[in-house]
Amino acid sequence: MSSGTLTRYQQLADELAGNIRTGLLRPGDRLPSVRELRRQRGVSPSTIFQAYAQLESEGLVVARERSGYFVRARRQLTGRPPEAAQPSERITPVAISELVFELLGSTRDVDVVPLGSAFPAPELFPFDALARCGARAMRRLGPAQISGALTAGDESLRAQVARRYALNGVSLQADELIVTNGAMEALNLCLQAVTQPGDVVVVESPTFYAALQALERLHLKAVEVETDPVDGVRLDALEALLKRQKVAACWFMPTFQNPLGALMSNAKKQELVQLLARHGVPLIEDDVYAELHFDARRPLPAKAFDLEGMVLHCSSFSKSLAPGYRVGWAAAGRFTRDVERLKMMTSLASPIPSQLAVAEYLVQGGLERHLRHLRSALKSQHTAARAMIERYFPKGTRMTEPQGGYFVWLELPQGVDALAIHHQAMVQSISTAPGVLFSADRRFTRHLRLNVGHPVGQQVKAALKLLGAMANLPNVVGAE
Known part of the structure; x- marks a missing residue:
């Protein structure tokens, strides 16, 4: 194709x-x-x-x-997903980091039930096999391989990543790929390559809080675009915004968007790429969850339809294979050399041992078997968690039904204060991610993002039951 x-x-x-x-x-x-x-x-x-x-x-x-x-009949709490937000299209200076640090700083505690975490359960990943692959690859490491990996990354790893894209119908050359310290470095470098301080960047509504933190760090402004909880950014709203606003870039997650789990169809991704190309606006594509699809086929990235080099595609192995190894990459199209220079001026290079471990694992051919197990586990955990939420949360709660990833987005009934639930839950050693984290103007006051990427054992069941009870309590309900 x-x-x-x-x-x-x-x-x-x-x-x-x-x-x-x-x-x-x-x-x-x-x-x-x-x-x-x-x-x-x-x-x-x-x-x-x-x-x-x-x-x-x-x-x-x-x-x-x-x-x-x-x-097929679709199970949903009220028969409907959460409503799409109606952002004002007001350009907003971003100041979200303090709130993120305050609300999520305690989620690293191992005694906390990690419903607010950004990672699935560590036992779902082949750390022993990765360690063996790393030890084997390091024994073969030669001095020339170290210098050759500066700055774009290890050649064998880039070849394996390019090969995997090709098997999924996406033509990427290995020399377009730049290995980074996880997807967040790739996204930050790409954002820096196409913006200047004071520029306006379009983000989804809601959007991942790390995107807002990146905008804040670079002194950029955000404007939110209407985003459907099922199929992502509404292109008519985006086109209208582009005609009214001077925009430097868009930062979108077209596949299993965080926090919604929304999935744009291939046809819609193609239309998105064409729309932005007509307006000369780069697309920074965050594609870290694509391997976690529940259906038979991996969704194509927007990059698959990029004929003009305007899509700066970013991904990593952190969510699909090797959390903590910090092996990510950018395929930045016409901006590749700009991103590579920025990489050289900031972190210079990514660590060789983690790159070699992942490359060796890919060569050994165990990835597909691991991914089948991971997808099956995540899908089963999704189903179990959704059943608990449907049973215990108040009538009128709406919930997304993603086709991949490991998040669900809840819209609680009118008047319920999700931030109050978050604070009450932390007293009980349960973390959540309240909706105010996912917007520059903190609009999602009765929304929660829950991580369902952990086995739904007794601890998680008790936590979901308790959260549902909290959402029913009078002291978390007030005037909006």
């Missing part, structure tokens, strides 16, 4: 998926028969069967013997 196009069956599948997610096709509706679609669209039966198989693998439709394909 070429990097700028979708196959016909993917186009058909994305169109039908969009109709399902927006409610044009409702649970129980029968999809058109192969004969009907063949007549209407002029596509082959093979194309239709492939499209329906993809929808089935994504959990959107179910096949019934001798009856056809039907839209």
